[in-house]
Amino acid sequence: MxxxxxxxxxxxxxxxxxxxxxxxxxxxxxxxxxxxxxxxxxxxxxxxxxxxxxxxxxxxxxxxxxxxxxxxxxxxxxxxxxxxxxxxxxxxxxxxxxxxxxxxxxxxxxxxxxxxxxxxxxxxxxxxxxxxxxxxxxxxxxxxxxxxxxxxxxxxxxxxxxxxxxxxxxxxxxxxxxxxxxxxxxxxxxxxxxxxxxxNMEVRIWSKLVINAVINPLTAILRVQNGELLRSAWTLSLMKDLYQEVLLLAAAKGIELPVELWDTVQAVCEATKTNHSSMLQDIEASRHTEIDYLNGSIVNMGNEKGIELPANSLVYRMIKAIEN
The missing domain is CATH 3.40.50.720 (NAD(P)-binding Rossmann-like Domain)
Structure with missing residues (x-):
């Protein structure tokens, strides 16, 4: 060396x-x-x-x-x-x-x-x-x-x-x-x-993108710790909608994400159950969030592919509204 x-x-x-x-x-x-x-x-x-x-x-x-x-x-x-x-x-x-x-x-x-x-x-x-x-x-x-x-x-x-x-x-x-x-x-x-x-950095980056895009905006909108998302069938259904949309986008871009990624998302939620996500911390401190580079980027890539991603679009617009 x-x-x-x-x-x-x-x-x-x-x-x-x-x-x-x-x-x-x-x-x-x-x-x-x-x-x-x-x-x-x-x-x-x-x-x-x-x-x-x-x-x-x-x-x-x-x-x-x-x-x-x-x-x-x-x-x-x-x-x-x-x-x-x-x-x-x-x-x-x-x-x-x-x-x-x-x-x-x-x-x-x-x-x-x-x-x-x-x-x-x-x-x-x-x-x-x-x-x-x-x-x-x-x-x-x-x-x-x-x-x-x-x-x-x-x-x-x-x-x-x-x-x-x-x-x-x-x-x-x-x-x-x-x-x-x-x-x-x-x-x-x-x-x-x-x-x-x-x-396989592209797959790793996209996997991290999925985890953050599913967890962070929902915790920031609902003002809850990460683990609270797993406690309700309603929040789990919101998470799944965000997740399925990103999978659809990744497939359209030729990116094959791990089959166990949904389990990983839930495992991260559980492992960090008492954490306040970085997006929630930003909202609480009246700072701009990274939403443009998470769900915002996902929505933009969907538009480029002609794919509608309503769940990601909704949470993106809600976070931008909260920021303003």
Missing amino acids: DKGGYCMHIMIIGAGSLGLLFAAKLAPVCSQLTIVTRSVGQARELTEHGIQLVGTESQEAKLAKSIVCQSYSEEISGSVVPLAREIDYIFLMVKQTAISPELITYIQSQMTRHTYLICFQNGVGHEVKLSQAIGWDKLFFAITTEGAKRIGPTSVKHTGHGITYLGELKAYNLAATNHHHNFIVQLLELAGFRAELSK
Whole structure:
């Protein structure tokens, strides 16, 4: 491993729950880790206090001198400190709503011909605009089932161990991308994560899309925890309608989803039964949700195929009404 874990520079954009979790665990195995936050205040607190990681094995990941914390707003103002070495991997760990033209320009400014971008977003749509700006050969995708909850600006709780799948959607320069996939998988395993390469990222991304599109909008509309959706025949019927429509769309696009996906949707609901979905949290905090990239994208793709998806259209319009 000529680019061994201890010689890598990783940049993590986004210091929410997953961003802080991955930063805390990757910090000891990287020669340099840069965390890019949305606010100046969080960047300063991280610089001063480090990251406190709470989990089955509570630990505190103090930020070493080789680790840089900066905010996106500082970069825009031109006051950011130059990085010591070029970046090997950028982990994009913000919501789709945060992927603005300005953020894409910032990402481009941080990349060299040796830099690869790994996207951890839910839903679909971001892959098109990022590929247009960066190129498919520099673009990887990740689906993770790691559980994390941000306790504060510098604290995160590891709520459940999972697995992270990585792969590409467009196989340009296949030998080189597989080479770098192996590097990042080894690095994640060195940090204590379970990671695997996947040749079926499109199916994995669509499976995650289905789970989020079925669970999140209903919990946000009904203002309930995830598990409550399983307690009523009425909510189960709504879930099934959303699910069947996405299956119809996937088949029209030639995507074969797992036959057990409906069972998986219910299992996720049960496993996270006391959770407030991210969409419900956004609604409660009067923030814009990711509905445009979940059910909104599903409806748009249905329109392109000439397929009516009334259940997804209804929940999409209801969430947009609630947002406004």
